[in-house]
Amino acid sequence: MKLRAYALQALIVVAILLTLYGLATVVAARMRGLGVEPGFGFLGQRAGFDIGDTLIDFDAADTYGRAFVVGLLNTVAVALVAIVASLLLGAVAGLGQLARNRLFARLCVAYVELFRNVPLLLQVLIVYVLLIGRLPLPHEAWHVFGDWGPDVWLSKSGLSLPWPVWSNGALILERPVLGTFTFSGGATLTPEFIAVAAALTLFTAAYIAEVVRGSVQSVSQRQREAALALGLDEAQTLRFVVVPQALRSMIPPLANQLLNLIKNSSLAVAVGYPDLVAVADTTLNQSGHAVECIAIIMVVYLFLSLLTAAIMGGWHARLLRRQGGSA
Amino acid sequence: MMARLKRRAWLSAGNLALGILLLWAGWHLFDWAVLQAVFLPDASACHALEGAGACWGVVAEKYRVIFFGRYPLEEQWRPLLAIFVMLGLLGASAIRRRRGRRLALLWASGLTVFLLLLKGGLFGLANVDTPRWGGLPLTLMLTVFGLGGAFPLAVLLALGRVGRWAALRALCTVFIEIVRGVPLVAVLFMAAFLFPLLMPKGWDIPSLLRVLVGIILFAGAYMAEVIRGGLLAVPKGQAEAAQSLGLSYWHVQLSVILPQALRKVLPALMNSAIALFKDTSLVIIVGLFELTGALGLAVDGDPKWRAFALDGYLFIAIIYWIGCFAMSRYSRALERTT
Numbered sequence: 325m326k327l328r329a330y331a332l333q334a335l336i337v338v339a340i341l342l343t344l345y346g347l348a349t350v351v352a353a354r355m356r357g358l359g360v361e362p363g364f365g366f367l368g369q370r371a372g373f374d375i376g377d378t379l380i381d382f383d384a385a386d387t388y389g390r391a392f393v394v395g396l397l398n399t400v401a402v403a404l405v406a407i408v409a410s411l412l413l414g415a416v417a418g419l420g421q422l423a424r425n426r427l428f429a430r431l432c433v434a435y436v437e438l439f440r441n442v443p444l445l446l447q448v449l450i451v452y453v454l455l456i457g458r459l460p461l462p463h464e465a466w467h468v469f470g471d472w473g474p475d476v477w478l479s480k481s482g483l484s485l486p487w488p489v490w491s492n493g494a495l496i497l498e499r500p501v502l503g504t505f506t507f508s509g510g511a512t513l514t515p516e517f518i519a520v521a522a523a524l525t526l527f528t529a530a531y532i533a534e535v536v537r538g539s540v541q542s543v544s545q546r547q548r549e550a551a552l553a554l555g556l557d558e559a560q561t562l563r564f565v566v567v568p569q570a571l572r573s574m575i576p577p578l579a580n581q582l583l584n585l586i587k588n589s590s591l592a593v594a595v596g597y598p599d600l601v602a603v604a605d606t607t608l609n610q611s612g613h614a615v616e617c618i619a620i621i622m623v624v625y626l627f628l629s630l631l632t633a634a635i636m637g638g639w640h641a642r643l644l645r646r647q648g649g650s651a
Numbered sequence: 652m653m654a655r656l657k658r659r660a661w662l663s664a665g666n667l668a669l670g671i672l673l674l675w676a677g678w679h680l681f682d683w684a685v686l687q688a689v690f691l692p693d694a695s696a697c698h699a700l701e702g703a704g705a706c707w708g709v710v711a712e713k714y715r716v717i718f719f720g721r722y723p724l725e726e727q728w729r730p731l732l733a734i735f736v737m738l739g740l741l742g743a744s745a746i747r748r749r750r751g752r753r754l755a756l757l758w759a760s761g762l763t764v765f766l767l768l769l770k771g772g773l774f775g776l777a778n779v780d781t782p783r784w785g786g787l788p789l790t791l792m793l794t795v796f797g798l799g800g801a802f803p804l805a806v807l808l809a810l811g812r813v814g815r816w817a818a819l820r821a822l823c824t825v826f827i828e829i830v831r832g833v834p835l836v837a838v839l840f841m842a843a844f845l846f847p848l849l850m851p852k853g854w855d856i857p858s859l860l861r862v863l864v865g866i867i868l869f870a871g872a873y874m875a876e877v878i879r880g881g882l883l884a885v886p887k888g889q890a891e892a893a894q895s896l897g898l899s900y901w902h903v904q905l906s907v908i909l910p911q912a913l914r915k916v917l918p919a920l921m922n923s924a925i926a927l928f929k930d931t932s933l934v935i936i937v938g939l940f941e942l943t944g945a946l947g948l949a950v951d952g953d954p955k956w957r958a959f960a961l962d963g964y965l966f967i968a969i970i971y972w973i974g975c976f977a978m979s980r981y982s983r984a985l986e987r988t989t
Contacts, residue, residue, distance in 0.1 A: 333818035340822065351848045427669050441975035442968045443929035446943055450968065453961045458702065590834035593936060601836050614844035618837060626832040 351615060360612040367392070373606055375598045377514050388607055395603030396624060402517060402599065403589045403628075406524035407582055413529035414581075418536025419562075432533065439530040445591050447527055452519035452595045456480065459515070462506045475499045477507060483518060487511035516597035520589065528585045535581060539574035540566060571643060579636035586628050590621075600624055694955045709950065709959040710966045716949035717963065720785015720940040726777060730788040733768040736761055737791045745981055765792070781859040785940035785948070787970075789859075793866060793931040793941065798924055800867035805874035810904060812875065813882050823875070830872035835933055838865045843937040862934050870927050877919045881912030921982035925975050932971075942967055 352362045367389035374384050379397045382390060420432035439447070460466060465479035477484040477500060484500035484507040491498075500510035543566050551561040592599040601621055608617035687704025689696045692712035700706060710717065719730045740761040744754060769788060772778035784792075811823035830838065842865030843858065850856060885908050893903040913920070935944030946963045950956045 329816065333816050337818050337822070347849055351845070354848045354852070357852075425666060425669075427666050427673070431669070431673070437976065438972070441925075441972045441979070443932040443943065443971055445932045445935075446964060446968050446971065449943070450961065450964045453964060457958065457961055587834040590836040591933070593836065601834070601840075605840070608840075608844060614840075614848070618840050618845060621837045621840070622829070622833045625834060625837065626829065629832040 355612070355615070358612060362613075362615065364616055366611050366613050366616070369611075371607070373610065375603070376596075377517060377598050388611065391603050391607065392600065392620060395598060395600035398597065399586075399589055399592075399599040399601075399624075400628075402521050402524070402592065402597065403586045405521045406528065406585055406589070409521070409525040410528040410532055410581075410585065413525060414532025415536055417529060417533035419540065421533065421537045422540060436530045436533050439526050440534075444523060444527045444588055445594055447523040448519055448591050448594055451523045452515065455515040455519055462502060465502070465507075475510070477502075479507075480515065481506045481512065482515050483513040484510055485513075514597070516592070516595050519595055520592045520597050520599075523591075524585055524588060527588070528581055531581050531584075532578065535574060535577045536570070538577075539570040542573055543569045568647065572640075572647065575636055575640040575643065579633060579640075582632055582636065583629050586632060587625060590625075697959055705965070706959040706962045707966065709956050709963045712956060713946075713949035713963065716786075717942070717945050717967070718786045720789065720945040720948060721783050722785060723777075723779060723783065726771070726779060729768045729771070729776065729779075730784075730786065733765050733788050734791065736765050736768070737788070737795065740765075741795075762795075781857040784859065786945045787942055789934075789939065789941040790928075790931050793863060793934065794924075794928045796863055797866040797870055797927055797931070800863070801870035801874055801927070804867060804871035805878050806909065808871060808875035809878035809882055812879055827872045827875050830869055831876070835866075835869050835930055836936055838869045839933060839937045841865060858937070859939060862937060862939055866927070866931070866934075869930075870923065873926070874920065874923045877916050877923060878912060880919070881914075881916035882908065884915050885911045918982050918986050921978060921985070925978050928974060928978070929971065942970065 355362050368387055370384075371386055371388045371391045372384050373391075375382050375391065375394055377398060378394050379401060380390075380394060382394050417432045417435055421429055421436070423429045423432070459478060459480045462477075462479045462481045465477040465484075468476040468478050468483075475486050486497045486499045487510045488495050489498045498509050500507040500512065547565055547569065548561055551565040552558075556564065589599060590601040593602040593605055596602065604617040604621050608614045683703070684705050687700065689700060689704060689706050689708045690711065692708045694708070694712070697706035697708050715724070715727060718734075719727050722730050740758060743757060767773060767776070769784055769792070770779060770781075808823045808827055811819045812827065814820060839862060842861040846856065846861045846864070889907055889911065890903055893907040898907070931941055932943040934941055935947065940948050943964075946960070946967055950960045950963055
């Protein structure tokens with residue numbers, strides 16, 4: 325009986341491996357038929373396309389491989405900005421839903437219901453169209469902080485702000501200056517970047533707010549009462565009693581939301597922000613190496629997911645160890 | 652006492668400021684969306700607004716493309732009817748408490764009518780190929796057929812992952828974790844670019860079908876994890892008792908374990924359904940024009956109306972919002988009754 329079960333399992337595994345091998349052979353043959361040699365050798369070839377938004381130098385003469393690195397860095401950049409912003413906004417909206425100020429609580433609930441129930445892609449498109457349609461041309465750019473504040477300009481070409489650069493061995497703050505058509509110097513966040521980062525933040529923060537609310541509500545009311553009875557004020561109770569306990573049950577679902585955020589950053593392709601997926605899309609259309617490009621996307625996202633899960637898991641474990649209890 | 656009074660005063664001062672701010676924002680929104688808005692399909696009136704009011708005229712002008720995509724103009728009563736058939740089916744299943752054979756029959760016939768209306772080719776209806784399908788019927792179709800396909804797949808994956816066979820357990824786990832680790836866009840790319848390479852030369856599977864398979868695989872992996880949670884929450888004694896009665900594995904699972912497990916995770920499954928409804932908007936990335944894509948189709952190529960894409964997107968956002976909100980409210984009502 326046991327033997328039969330093992331034999332059957334072995335058979336299933338062999339059958340699946342054979343099927344995968346067969347499919348791989350078929351795909352390779354079809355690709356050769358289309359004049360594309362399967363393999364990752366193409367990463368060394370000249371890309372021949374430009375990328376609008378890069379953190380490292382890139383031009384059309386560089387390789388596909390470097391294009392993928394540019395895309396990966398862009399993905400990480402937009403995801404990091406959105407993670408920090410959505411954690412902040414999510415915490416405010418989550419705690420806000422429980423605030424004693426009824427009006428503010430209602431406002432937070434309304435925010436969550438509004439942004440959770442609209443597809444993220446639509447939100448990205450709406451923010452993008454809003455930016456492109458309503459912002460002034462560069463030579464009429466809005467001076468965000470007025471004439472005396474930091475030199476930050478907002479226009480159709482994006483958000484231009486001062487940025488530290490190395491010059492003659494010293495770190496100086498370079499200010500953006502308006503040229504004939506657009507700003508130069510400093511750093512510029514493109515409208516595509518802003519649209520993706522803002523929509524990701526608004527969407528994910530609505531979910532994070534629900535996680536925060538749920539975890540805080542799961543902390544026993546008695547704990548709160550006991551803390552108040554000991555003479556702690558409202559803010560201290562929240563900071564020293566409620567939040568530390570809520571964090572324990574909060575971190576796993578929070579990790580899930582951050583994983584979703586990273587995966588969702590791939591929607592950048594819809595507005596042409598050159599993230600990993602957008603670069604892969606261009607490359608696979610141009611070179612025909614569809615299988616390899618999809619494989620790169622999948623491996624990179626799996627790696628990013630594992631990395632995030634490991635970081636959050638480590639944080640959770642450390643928290644539990646320090647608090648000396650079980651979740 | 653003084654401190655509390657002071658707090659109160661601050662709180663109400665804050666309330667007042669926030670209230671005034673909200674009233675001000677609400678009034679401006681109302682002014683923009685209703686009072687100043689142009690509701691007629693008059694492009695020059697919309698341009699004359701210069702952003703002071705909404706241009707709902709873009710919807711009035713382009714509603715056919717928005718709702719039906721590239722579906723042939725003279726045949727558009729068919730997708731319209733199909734929308735009502737689908738909404739009727741969903742409504743009937745939501746209202747009626749009695750589930751079972753009659754409901755299954757209703758769905759089978761309803762979905763047949765739905766597909767027949769869209770595809771045609773029978774009973775004198777002109778044939779309309781799937782690349783022409785679009786708009787709201789496509790959104791509904793991808794959601795409902797996606798869920799219908801993903802659910803059985805999810806049940807099998809979940810059973811495999813908690814089952815006794817180590818090899819099957821490993822396979823299901825690897826599949827679920829890989830799919831959950833990658834974005835839907837990657838799965839859609841696979842459907843668009845990889846699936847055709849797997850087919851023998853000359854076979855042409857319509858893009859819609861390939862994308863639907865991709866959506867089913869994706870949603871199936873997520874729902875499998877939800878169902879697995881339910882399976883693990885059913886006490887072990889249930890399976891043991893059923894087994895000792897001499898029931899077979901499938902009989903135990905189907906009539907004892909799954910009904911209990913599914914009831915436990917119904918709200919979470921509902922969340923998966925809502926997520927899928929929203930995720931169907933992504934198929935525009937591989938060139939299918941459901942609701943979101945259809946709007947781009949309607950305005951992007953038209954210089955007269957291109958400037959009012961925002962108003963169009965807002966209109967579509969309202970449709971999605973109503974759908975999602977209705978589903979989540981229904982889910983909460985279910986939670987209370989079961």
